[in-house]
Amino acid sequence: MIIGxxxxxxxxxxxxxxxEGLKLLIVAPAxxxxxxxxxxxPLVAVDPMDAGLGxxxxxxxxxxxxxTAMDLPGSPIDAAVIGVIDHIDVSRDLVP
Amino acid sequence: MIIGxxxxxxxxxxxxxxxEGLKLLIVAPAxxxxxxxxxxxPLVAVDPMDAGLGxxxxxxxxxxxxxTAMDLPGSPIDAAVIGVIDHIDVSRDLVP
Amino acid sequence: MIIGxxxxxxxxxxxxxxxEGLKLLIVAPAxxxxxxxxxxxPLVAVDPMDAGLGxxxxxxxxxxxxxTAMDLPGSPIDAAVIGVIDHIDVSRDLVP
Amino acid sequence: MIIGxxxxxxxxxxxxxxxEGLKLLIVAPAxxxxxxxxxxxPLVAVDPMDAGLGxxxxxxxxxxxxxTAMDLPGSPIDAAVIGVIDHIDVSRDLVP
Amino acid sequence: MIIGxxxxxxxxxxxxxxxEGLKLLIVAPAxxxxxxxxxxxPLVAVDPMDAGLGxxxxxxxxxxxxxTAMDLPGSPIDAAVIGVIDHIDVSRDLVP
Structure with a gap:
């Protein structure tokens, strides 16, 4: 997965x-x-998580x-929001 | 998905x-x-949406x-137009 | 698909x-x-279309x-020629 | 696979x-x-290997x-840690 | 496929x-x-072909x-060596 x-x-x-009825979000890789x-x-993804702008x-x-994320195996989808991120913990000395 | x-x-x-009979469009990622x-x-994609030039x-x-988009599981396809975009709403302060 | x-x-x-017996072509994305x-x-692809050099x-x-293109579901293949292109029609004012 | x-x-x-209950690691391709x-x-991956920071x-x-790595075919996952690397042996004269 | x-x-x-028991090679795209x-x-790939260094x-x-290459549908693998290349024939006037 990537962060967006x-x-x-x-x-x-x-x-x-x-x-029909699906929300299609524009998500910028971040x-x-x-x-x-x-x-x-930016990519376009379906959103079963009801994420908000920003x-x-x-x-x-x-x-x-x-x-699988949408539980719609017969629907053509290749990107989906699968979580809304609360926080990211990164060890600053490990990243460039 | 991407915008094209x-x-x-x-x-x-x-x-x-x-x-046989499938329309193969050239789609430029946009x-x-x-x-x-x-x-x-540019990529080449099948088009079940009858999209027009431009x-x-x-x-x-x-x-x-x-x-799945074509409902042709036995046909070798790896890209398909799955919608014609009416409009894109982007929050300008969120994109670089 | 891409043009090669x-x-x-x-x-x-x-x-x-x-x-055994499969032709493996070197195809340059074009x-x-x-x-x-x-x-x-360049990539390597199987060729059920009998494409020629050039x-x-x-x-x-x-x-x-x-x-699926080869009708060989038990054979490890991840790229295949699925058509020989006769001509490409592009609207010149639409591409950069 | 890639090294991360x-x-x-x-x-x-x-x-x-x-x-619910899955650990989601941030993994930097290395x-x-x-x-x-x-x-x-960096990417985000599930971790069935209990890898540690660093x-x-x-x-x-x-x-x-x-x-397959998680044995969770009904769960939307597209990246997983499948091993913790002990050591990498590279022939220095073969890499640029 | 790519050449490595x-x-x-x-x-x-x-x-x-x-x-357990699988050989994991480091393969540089070439x-x-x-x-x-x-x-x-470089990528990491399983090797059912017993390829050697270089x-x-x-x-x-x-x-x-x-x-499919490994005949291990229940094993998490996303890259495999599927052939050892004897020689590559390229038409020099066709490549940049």
Whole structure:
């Protein structure tokens, strides 16, 4: 999983029928301080965790994993929010 | 999923039999304004959404996810358009 | 899928038994003009399409997708040529 | 798999029910000396190996592989620690 | 698949029970001359081919593909050596 930050959402009228009613968040891959990485393009993920704008989240980025997160094996999904992060504990002398 | 923009299509005579009749779009990974990213090479995706040239689309990039989008589990596909994006709402103070 | 160009082939004596007789092509990821990208290392893919040296091809790069392309679910394959490209139509004003 | 170094952990209250009680480590992809790579963002992985802070670990980064490592096929996981590395033997004349 | 070069091995005491007795090689992604790429970090792969130090190998990098290569569907593996390369034939005028 990677750490991401919710920065927006996307809306589609034309979509796979199984996506009806699903919230699709724009999540920016983030560093250990939760700041979006400038060099990486934001992703779009389904959100069964009801994360809010600005939240730091745990993002799964594998098809089967994301379908499992939603309990929707017949729905085309390849990224899902699987947790809202409360805090991150990092040993500062171990990271560059 | 990622955000992409439809920039063309590709045609093959020699192909997997299950691809007969499928539309194969060239989709450029795009930024949050829908502009193709210069540093990233365009991808090829099947399109069950009937997206048009220039459309902003939601692109799934996982084999099983793409097969599920097409409802073609026996067809070799690893990328599919799963939505045509109407609009993207981004909180500008959250992105770099 | 990505667009690639066939630039060679690779030969192994020691290999998985299921690979006996399979052709393994070296495919360079290519731009929309079919020119190999300098910054990306060539990949190795099985080829059920009988592509020739120099051909522009459609490359699937997912394990299950590639196994499906070969109809060999018990054979370790993670990339396969799934089409020989006749032509690519791109709207020049849409790409950078 | 890649070589990683455990640099911290992350805590979530809102999470998938199957993640209750799982330890989620922050693992920095590392070079052959076990030093975190500056250019690569740390990942989050489940840890069935009870690795400690600073440990060099073997990291699997595929959904089905990670679920298999945990023996939790119904839990959304896409990265798992699958070994704690004792030592790495590298032939110095073979690496740049 | 990608072309790699065996540059070492890694040893773990704490590991998934199914990894008992498996050889875990360090494989450096390589160019078409078999030289390790400086810009890419070495990977760790299981080796059912009994490759030797310095060998050029064919590397599969997908979970299900690697499990299939080992015939170990219940073992967490996401990369496997699936061939030892004898020679690579590349058309020099086709590569940059």
């Amino acid at each position: 930050r919710v920065v927006g959402e996307t809306v589609s009228t034309k979509k796979h029928p199984s996506h 560093d250990l301080q939760g700041e979006p990485l400038e060099s990486v393009t 939240d730091q989240v745990l993002l799964a980025m594998d098809g089967w994993t994301a379908m | 923009r439809v920039v063309g299509e590709t045609v093959s005579t020699k192909k997997h039999p299950s691809h 930024d949050l304004q829908g502009e193709p990213l210069e540093s990233v090479t 459309d902003q689309v939601l692109l799934a990039m996982d084999g099983w996810t793409a097969m | 160009r066939v630039v060679g082939e690779t030969v192994s004596t020691k290999k998985h038994p299921s690979h 731009d929309l003009q079919g020119e190999p990208l300098e910054s990306v290392t 051909d522009q091809v459609l490359l699937a790069m997912d394990g299950w997708t590639a196994m | 170094r455990v640099v911290g952990e992350t805590v979530s209250t809102k999470k998938h029910p199957s993640h 070079d052959l000396q076990g030093e975190p790579l500056e250019s690569v963002t 440990d060099q670990v073997l990291l699997a980064m595929d959904g089905w592989t990670a679920m | 070069r065996v540059v070492g091995e890694t040893v773990s005491t704490k590991k998934h029970p199914s990894h 160019d078409l001359q078999g030289e390790p790429l400086e810009s890419v970090t 060998d050029q190998v064919l590397l599969a990098m997908d979970g299900w593909t690697a499990m």
